[in-house]
Amino acid sequence: MSEARMDTLPPEENRRRLEALARIWDNAPGWRGQLTAVNHGTVGLRFIATGFAFLLAGGALSMFIRLQLAWPGNQVLDPERYAQFVTLHGTTMMFLFAVPIMEGFAMYLLPKMLGARDLPFPRLGAFGYWCYLFGGLFLYSGLLFGEAPDGGWFMYVPLTDATYSPGRGVDFWLIGVTFAEIAAVTAAVELIVMILLCRAPGMDIRRMPLFAWAMLVTAFMIAFGFPPLILGSILLEIQRAFGFVFFDVARGGDPLLWQHLFWLFGHPEVYIIFLPAAGVVSMVVATFARRPIVGYLWIVLALVTTGFLSFGLWVHHMFAVGIPLLALAFFSAASMAVAIPTGIQVFAWLATLWAGRPWLRVPMLYLVGFFITFVGGGLTGVMVALVPFDWQVHDTHFVVAHLHYVLIGGLMFPMFAGLYYWLPLASGRMPSESLSRTAFWMVFTGFHLTFLPMHLTGLLGMTRRAYSYPEQLGVHWLNLLSTAAGFVLAAGTIAILVDAALCFRHGRPGRRNPWRAGTLEWALSHPVPAYNFASLPVVADRYPLWRDRGLAARTMEADGLLGDPSSGRRESLGTSILGGVPEQVIRLSGSSWQPLLCALTIAVLLACFIAGFYLGSALMLVVLLGQFCTWAWTTGDRHAPATVQAGPRLELPVQYACRNAPGWWALVVSLLIDGSLFASLVFAYFYLWLGTDAWPPAPMHAGAGAGAWAALALLGVCWIASATSARLMRRGGGRALALPLGVAALAGAGFLWMQWRAVASGTGAPGEHAYASVVWTLAGFHAVHVAVAMVVGLFVAARGQRGYVGVERPLEQRIAAALWAYVAAQGVMAWGVIHLFPEWA
Amino acid sequence: MAGFARPSTLVGIAAPMAVWALHFVVLYSLQGLTCGEGWNPRSSFWAMVALTIPALAVIAWLGLRALRTARAAASGEPAARRARFAAQATGLCAVLAAVAVLFTVVPVLLLPVCS
Numbered sequence: 001m002s003e004a005r006m007d008t009l010p011p012e013e014n015r016r017r018l019e020a021l022a023r024i025w026d027n028a029p030g031w032r033g034q035l036t037a038v039n040h041g042t043v044g045l046r047f048i049a050t051g052f053a054f055l056l057a058g059g060a061l062s063m064f065i066r067l068q069l070a071w072p073g074n075q076v077l078d079p080e081r082y083a084q085f086v087t088l089h090g091t092t093m094m095f096l097f098a099v100p101i102m103e104g105f106a107m108y109l110l111p112k113m114l115g116a117r118d119l120p121f122p123r124l125g126a127f128g129y130w131c132y133l134f135g136g137l138f139l140y141s142g143l144l145f146g147e148a149p150d151g152g153w154f155m156y157v158p159l160t161d162a163t164y165s166p167g168r169g170v171d172f173w174l175i176g177v178t179f180a181e182i183a184a185v186t187a188a189v190e191l192i193v194m195i196l197l198c199r200a201p202g203m204d205i206r207r208m209p210l211f212a213w214a215m216l217v218t219a220f221m222i223a224f225g226f227p228p229l230i231l232g233s234i235l236l237e238i239q240r241a242f243g244f245v246f247f248d249v250a251r252g253g254d255p256l257l258w259q260h261l262f263w264l265f266g267h268p269e270v271y272i273i274f275l276p277a278a279g280v281v282s283m284v285v286a287t288f289a290r291r292p293i294v295g296y297l298w299i300v301l302a303l304v305t306t307g308f309l310s311f312g313l314w315v316h317h318m319f320a321v322g323i324p325l326l327a328l329a330f331f332s333a334a335s336m337a338v339a340i341p342t343g344i345q346v347f348a349w350l351a352t353l354w355a356g357r358p359w360l361r362v363p364m365l366y367l368v369g370f371f372i373t374f375v376g377g378g379l380t381g382v383m384v385a386l387v388p389f390d391w392q393v394h395d396t397h398f399v400v401a402h403l404h405y406v407l408i409g410g411l412m413f414p415m416f417a418g419l420y421y422w423l424p425l426a427s428g429r430m431p432s433e434s435l436s437r438t439a440f441w442m443v444f445t446g447f448h449l450t451f452l453p454m455h456l457t458g459l460l461g462m463t464r465r466a467y468s469y470p471e472q473l474g475v476h477w478l479n480l481l482s483t484a485a486g487f488v489l490a491a492g493t494i495a496i497l498v499d500a501a502l503c504f505r506h507g508r509p510g511r512r513n514p515w516r517a518g519t520l521e522w523a524l525s526h527p528v529p530a531y532n533f534a535s536l537p538v539v540a541d542r543y544p545l546w547r548d549r550g551l552a553a554r555t556m557e558a559d560g561l562l563g564d565p566s567s568g569r570r571e572s573l574g575t576s577i578l579g580g581v582p583e584q585v586i587r588l589s590g591s592s593w594q595p596l597l598c599a600l601t602i603a604v605l606l607a608c609f610i611a612g613f614y615l616g617s618a619l620m621l622v623v624l625l626g627q628f629c630t631w632a633w634t635t636g637d638r639h640a641p642a643t644v645q646a647g648p649r650l651e652l653p654v655q656y657a658c659r660n661a662p663g664w665w666a667l668v669v670s671l672l673i674d675g676s677l678f679a680s681l682v683f684a685y686f687y688l689w690l691g692t693d694a695w696p697p698a699p700m701h702a703g704a705g706a707g708a709w710a711a712l713a714l715l716g717v718c719w720i721a722s723a724t725s726a727r728l729m730r731r732g733g734g735r736a737l738a739l740p741l742g743v744a745a746l747a748g749a750g751f752l753w754m755q756w757r758a759v760a761s762g763t764g765a766p767g768e769h770a771y772a773s774v775v776w777t778l779a780g781f782h783a784v785h786v787a788v789a790m791v792v793g794l795f796v797a798a799r800g801q802r803g804y805v806g807v808e809r810p811l812e813q814r815i816a817a818a819l820w821a822y823v824a825a826q827g828v829m830a831w832g833v834i835h836l837f838p839e840w841a
Numbered sequence: 842m843a844g845f846a847r848p849s850t851l852v853g854i855a856a857p858m859a860v861w862a863l864h865f866v867v868l869y870s871l872q873g874l875t876c877g878e879g880w881n882p883r884s885s886f887w888a889m890v891a892l893t894i895p896a897l898a899v900i901a902w903l904g905l906r907a908l909r910t911a912r913a914a915a916s917g918e919p920a921a922r923r924a925r926f927a928a929q930a931t932g933l934c935a936v937l938a939a940v941a942v943l944f945t946v947v948p949v950l951l952l953p954v955c956s
Contacts, residue, residue: 204919205851206926297926300854301933308858309941312865325956327872329948330865337941578850578923690877 047104115200135180214279289356398458429507442492518543
């Protein structure tokens, strides 16, 4: 593609444009600006800083754990406190550090790396951040009330049900973690749409940086992997709060259902953490080997196949629960299969180093640490994938050693490599060479001396999670060594963070692109402007800066793509999914209070819920609904022109008229996530059915009576009415939307009424039996969807009246109709499971 | 099925592994149902073996089609090079998916369905 540029721009006009861009994109000044900021750079750095703060908190807890285990019979913590610290350590590291930090890296880097101005949904990203922060604080606030969770980070039932954990600790865990997970889900939506639609012109799928490929696969894994955990948490919470039953054997439940739902998330989670780190490795290796990555295609293959195979591993956490051998063997086979793509990646990185001229600077040093550590963890992983060996070491410190080798080796070392690699970009300064090298050796030796002995203590029979061990086991010297080395590791980690923090103030000013890297983020000037590129770059290579020496300078001249800020709005470019051909100009929202206010409302809602003040929660729900409607109302622009001059000789439509609009793809991804949640619930239904003799137990029977059929017919009306909305709109404009979407809403209300009656008469109270609980939950889950579709439909109809939606701007109508279609399809499935299946079973 | 998951799209790249996932889930569910509901283990064994054949056949078809696309798209146009890249990725995924399906089915041949 030829680059469209004007001949030359007079210097004063260029300066004027740069000032205008800065004015449009900068955060507001002062505290208000900090609270309302939505820019990806600001939000991404916040994710990273908060993630490190939680790393320190989780690390401090682990130091107490190590002190307690330093010697048999120690009394540093009592057993109860020990259980709380173990739980909070695991939970913090998994949910509040590992996943958010990688989201932070992705949010900060991807727009810069892909040549865009911002993420496609800046306010959604900011909202995710506040949810993450408040969710984390919510979890830790349990400590203030003396109610910290103590059921382990996996929260196994029945230990965590209301009988054995009557306090509020488990509720703090379930609610806090789910709250924080909102960030993971919103990030998945945002990152998928970003990577698919917002790359620089010319950056087709062969030229995407491997970090973007890794994040694309990771985001899809989050979309499919997190819903089972979210569902499990919801089920356990409504069992605890409202007396439903899912996991209680006496009333038809099954505790193993929790383990399935948890590990359906839990194993992919390991790769959700590892794949972004692998993406970082692919970026750093190429730069420090000073050559393009070897086997780009093979690495893409490895990323995609790992994304799939990692879902086939979940039961390998449950080898010891008494599942039939053949089922175990399926998961054992998948666990070994996943080593193939991982091995392919490792060999590609080694080949790159082999073929290049490696340059051993600090980021590369951390990669060496990564190779050594991660390969060790991977090997023990294949060992525990073998069922008989797993039975031997199950629940011993061998597994603790393995998982820390994988997680610290696979996440922390690459992440520190990434931190040192991109620090000059974020700070404009170079980190201290001596401090960073010293810190590396502390972390590296500290880590191995802490966790290598644990393989041995585990094989000798030291169980995990127990707060002490008998002296006769003969492992006390090994434990003392682990504890001492653990403190070296902690000191090294703190040194790294201090080094990074000092760098922003006192680092040696660096020049642009100090590592001589080839990818787009290094084209940016210092300090990085909030708008990233003055004119968006056009890419013709995997390493554009290596190929095109003048590119960096050109992106600072406001004479190219979107260089003219005369619209006064935040704009970025949308390109086609495969080819990176410019398709649309995306108008983005600016600073806003909405994300913070919505997250605060959710925090109050959940606080009311945990306090048992359900009326307060219901009230906050109404407030929240109002806030979301206000937020949604401020999107879109009824005065937006149909097309915009994106650059010299390039006129593009604005996103509201474009088929590939980001909003459309956000809907598609959201529905994927929702579909996964629904599938998990249906799985729970059939799992409970399989474990129970009588289904439904007499006298319950939600069969397919006349009322149920009427409900189904009304659902059909919803779908037909919403499906005709496009045709009516084409004839009568936005105002014509009121009729079909109003009919759909009315039919939806009728459906809710008929369905409620059919379920209530057939099933009775939900707490009687697992059957009744799961039917009510399924019906309730779908009812929420119908209600949401009704609200969205009426909202779009109102927008049609005010001129936001119409023939020129059909996006919102498409979204409302597609949502109704999805809700109807989901309803048919839920209806079949609830009303038809008992007839057959 | 002419336009289904073309080897030059992102969905196409993922298609062979999706077949693996489907095969995996069906076999695992069938095994659970057989043991939970007391179905005949022998029929279940044959069903699992039988289901593997179409799974491998579909993966082979996806892989061969990708190979053809990759060969046909060897010209210098950017769109053709892009199609070639995606087709090669699809082909490699098909190889790995076939290996993974075989990995899954080996224990079926070696172990009793319920024990």
